[in-house]
Amino acid sequence: MYGADSVNDDDSERTAFRKAEKKYRLYYDHSTKSSKRKKQPRPVDLSEVIDFKSVLDSFNRNNELPPGISVLQRDFNQPVFCLENRPGFYFIPGVLSIEEQCQWIKESLTSFPQPPNRTNHNAIYGPIHDLFIAAKERKVFVEEESLSTGLDCNSNFPSGDVNASRWKFSEGSDVLSRGDTRKSVSATVLLRKLRWSTLGLQFEWSKRNYDVSLPHNKIPHGLCQLAKKMAAPAMPLGEEFQPEAAIVNYFGLGDTLGGHLDDMEADWSKPIVSMSLGCKAIFLLGGKSRQDTPFAIFLRSGDVVLMAGEARECFHGVPRIFTDEENAEIIHLEQQFSCEDDLCFLEYIRNSRININIRQVF
Numbered sequence: 017m018y019g020a021d022s023v024n025d026d027d028s029e030r031t032a033f034r035k036a037e038k039k040y041r042l043y044y045d046h047s048t049k050s051s052k053r054k055k056q057p058r059p060v061d062l063s064e065v066i067d068f069k070s071v072l073d074s075f076n077r078n079n080e081l082p083p084g085i086s087v088l089q090r091d092f093n094q095p096v097f098c099l100e101n102r103p104g105f106y107f108i109p110g111v112l113s114i115e116e117q118c119q120w121i122k123e124s125l126t127s128f129p130q131p132p133n134r135t136n137h138n139a140i141y142g143p144i145h146d147l148f149i150a151a152k153e154r155k156v157f158v159e160e161e162s163l164s165t166g167l168d169c170n171s172n173f174p175s176g177d178v179n180a181s182r183w184k185f186s187e188g189s190d191v192l193s194r195g196d197t198r199k200s201v202s203a204t205v206l207l208r209k210l211r212w213s214t215l216g217l218q219f220e221w222s223k224r225n226y227d228v229s230l231p232h233n234k235i236p237h238g239l240c241q242l243a244k245k246m247a248a249p250a251m252p253l254g255e256e257f258q259p260e261a262a263i264v265n266y267f268g269l270g271d272t273l274g275g276h277l278d279d280m281e282a283d284w285s286k287p288i289v290s291m292s293l294g295c296k297a298i299f300l301l302g303g304k305s306r307q308d309t310p311f312a313i314f315l316r317s318g319d320v321v322l323m324a325g326e327a328r329e330c331f332h333g334v335p336r337i338f339t340d341e342e343n344a345e346i347i348h349l350e351q352q353f354s355c356e357d358d359l360c361f362l363e364y365i366r367n368s369r370i371n372i373n374i375r376q377v378f
């Protein structure tokens with residue numbers, strides 16, 4: 017599902033969804049003007065991308081909506097837009113306050129990847145504590161020699177965590193000065209390669225289901241409250257959303273989320289609540305077949321998407337994030353994260369996007 021590298025060209029145009037992914041993903045042109053080859057992002061035609069920020073502006077100004085877009089007639093404190101051809105898909109532009117965006121960016125980097133929550137790094141390194149702090153302190157993750165032989169890895173750790181505890185953060189200078197031959201990786205690289213963490217009930221990617229036997233903490237109360245509020249427009253009348261699991265996706269420049277369905281939850285009448293934080297992205301919302309031409313939609317920091325009912329059967333993915341100043345649209349975050357203590361968050365989010373999607377599993 018995840019990818020940061022090239023699409024196999026033979027496959028790339030096999031379906032309408034693939035074709036759209038190829039159209040929007042980041043490619044580089046190599047300029048040979050100077051002796052040094054310089055990578056330039058290939059320009060992409062964004063004229064067909066639906067921009068719900070503009071839709072909201074014109075709706076607020078003169079009550080007008082473009083063809084194919086309607087507004088949900090339900091009590092919510094701001095307009096909720098729907099795509100007439102994709103029932104069950106809802107878009108709430110810019111609904112998260114700047115303070116909420118900053119809070120959840122911070123949590124996504126500090127507390128959400130903490131064990132027992134799992135991340136994509138578990139399978140290789142075991143549980144990692146305090147990765148963000150280690151990256152801030154320029155630490156290096158080192159494989160401990162003393163434990164690397166004769167350890168019955170399988171006995172101590174849950175599945176997928178077989179290498180746990182063999183790795184430890186060290187001061188970067190210690191490792192370098194000793195001409196150390198142990199395997200090592202800088203915390204900064206690990207942070208850049210953090211692609212997901214899971215909250216609440218833990219999702220087992222290899223089996224594509226929730227493994228309720230895995231140790232887990234409840235989703236934090238504040239996030240539950242926010243998700244319940246955001247889910248309300250898409251909930252069956254009189255019912256309240258029960259957040260039980262969440263996946264946090266982390267995107268750096270060139271990272272993509274390939275077209276997929278979220279079909280592992282029991283009751284599709286309940287929405288997935290999906291929040292965007294950080295750099296702007298393109299979201300592709302296809303149909304029930306990969307052959308259906310997807311809608312391309314901008315996602316900005318503070319936007320919330322709800323997918324319920326029939327929309328749960330629609331392929332979707334993220335082929336592109338924008339990190340350049342003009343397109344990333346994170347000036348408000350730059351202002352909010354300007355104090356000394358927050359610069360580490362700013363450094364990360366300037367080149368990244370975070371998505372938190374919250375689910376009711378049962």
Ligand SMILES: O=C(O)CCC(=O)C(=O)O
Binds near residue numbers: 263273
């Ligand atoms: O990053 C996004 O906005 C979409 C995330 C998503 O589709 C997923 O995690 O299933």
